Amino acid sequence: MNFKTLATLVVLMTFVFVNCDQKKTAKEYKSTKTDSNIENDETPDGMVWVSSKTFLMGGKNDDKYAMPREKPSHKVFVDGFFIDAHEVTNKQFKKFVDETKYVTVAERQIDWDDIKKNLPPGTEKPADLNLEPGSLIFNKHAKGVVSMQNYGQWWTWKIGANWKQPEGPGSSIEGQDNFPVVHVAQEDALAYCKWANRRLPTEAEWESAAQGKFEDNIYSWGNKFEDLNANANTWQGKFPMENMSEDRFEYISPIKSYPSNNIGLFDMAGNVWEMTSDLFNVNYYQTLDPMAVLKNPKGASKSYSPSNPYQKEYVMKGGSFLCHESYCASFRISARMGMEPNSGSDHIGFRTVVTKDMLKK
Ligand SMILES: [Ca+2]
Numbered sequence: 440m441n442f443k444t445l446a447t448l449v450v451l452m453t454f455v456f457v458n459c460d461q462k463k464t465a466k467e468y469k470s471t472k473t474d475s476n477i478e479n480d481e482t483p484d485g486m487v488w489v490s491s492k493t494f495l496m497g498g499k500n501d502d503k504y505a506m507p508r509e510k511p512s513h514k515v516f517v518d519g520f521f522i523d524a525h526e527v528t529n530k531q532f533k534k535f536v537d538e539t540k541y542v543t544v545a546e547r548q549i550d551w552d553d554i555k556k557n558l559p560p561g562t563e564k565p566a567d568l569n570l571e572p573g574s575l576i577f578n579k580h581a582k583g584v585v586s587m588q589n590y591g592q593w594w595t596w597k598i599g600a601n602w603k604q605p606e607g608p609g610s611s612i613e614g615q616d617n618f619p620v621v622h623v624a625q626e627d628a629l630a631y632c633k634w635a636n637r638r639l640p641t642e643a644e645w646e647s648a649a650q651g652k653f654e655d656n657i658y659s660w661g662n663k664f665e666d667l668n669a670n671a672n673t674w675q676g677k678f679p680m681e682n683m684s685e686d687r688f689e690y691i692s693p694i695k696s697y698p699s700n701n702i703g704l705f706d707m708a709g710n711v712w713e714m715t716s717d718l719f720n721v722n723y724y725q726t727l728d729p730m731a732v733l734k735n736p737k738g739a740s741k742s743y744s745p746s747n748p749y750q751k752e753y754v755m756k757g758g759s760f761l762c763h764e765s766y767c768a769s770f771r772i773s774a775r776m777g778m779e780p781n782s783g784s785d786h787i788g789f790r791t792v793v794t795k796d797m798l799k800k
């Protein structure tokens with residue numbers, strides 16, 4: 440999904456038609472450190488060791504929701520690495536901003552010359568007012584949605600929305616230290632990573648982490664769809680107009696509101712989407728040899744999304760509080776969607792990884 444293009448088109452009052460794709464104590468597991476050369480005291484605070492392993496990446500044969508872009512599934516081997524136990528929080532991001540005085544993309548004036556390169560040729564420049572800093576927010580009051588291919592019906596370009604005021608002017612993150620940071624573009628996430636000596640995971644690393652001790656499961660908790668609401672913040676009811684909140688949260692939830700997966704990772708399904716460093720190409724898996732075991736794959740060499748031909752996109756994983764069974768069912772480990780790197784929204788965040796080599800530097 441191309442949010443900045445979408446944002447611009449929302450601003451332009453046009454529609455975008457695309458192919459779519461109890462406050463209880465969280466059950467925590469000890470992280471697995473089965474690789475012989477990992478010492479217990481090596482694990483950075485707030486991170487979990489993901490052991491090296493071979494596992495099945497992509498849409499599983501018994502996954503009725505698996506989409507063509509997730510197929511065919513294929514074996515990969517991924518070296519061990521450390522990953523954040525939870526999505527990067529407002530508190531963590533604030534520390535980064537306080538120390539570096541970093542200004543996020545959503546807080547900067549929009550450069551029309553820059554974004555028009557990613558729009559259909561001939562797109563007219565919107566009024567200057569609509570190029571003020573802002574971000575996309577979910578329209579909680581969407582009514583009369585007639586086409587599920589028309590994102591513009593439930594997204595609103597909100598001037599003044601950014602990580603510090605997620606719903607626009609007048610809103611704040613006060614009391615939300617332990618909520619995932621949102622309205623961050625990939626550029627912002629990479630700046631955070633650089634400051635923290637971290638990087639974004641590859642898609643294969645992300646799936647390895649989500650599998651944990653599993654090798655070929657559909658969900659981060661196992662294979663039962665009926666366990667979804669106990670394990671992830673997604674959407675129940677009729678998307679996007681009726682949210683039944685059977686999972687206890689209508690919108691974004693604090694980290695660790697649901698049980699972790701079997702190695703201690705929270706929200707690998709739902710809450711906010713998570714960025715990866717892989718380019719998004721809907722045909723990538725079809726170019727791979729299904730009989731080979733890929734070692735530490737880093738994704739497609741070129742981005743390709745037929746719904747967004749003008750923009751380079753990267754893979755994001757895990758789905759968000761907006762994911763619904765009837766739509767993209769992205770709470771599955773193999774689910775993958777494109778995100779353009781130059782803007783964020785109120786349901787995309789990230790978590791970071793680090794390798795032993797990076798820690799030595
Ligand atoms: Ca929910």
Ligand SMILES: [Ca+2]
Pocket residue numbers: 526706707708709710711712713757758
């Ligand atoms: Ca997540």
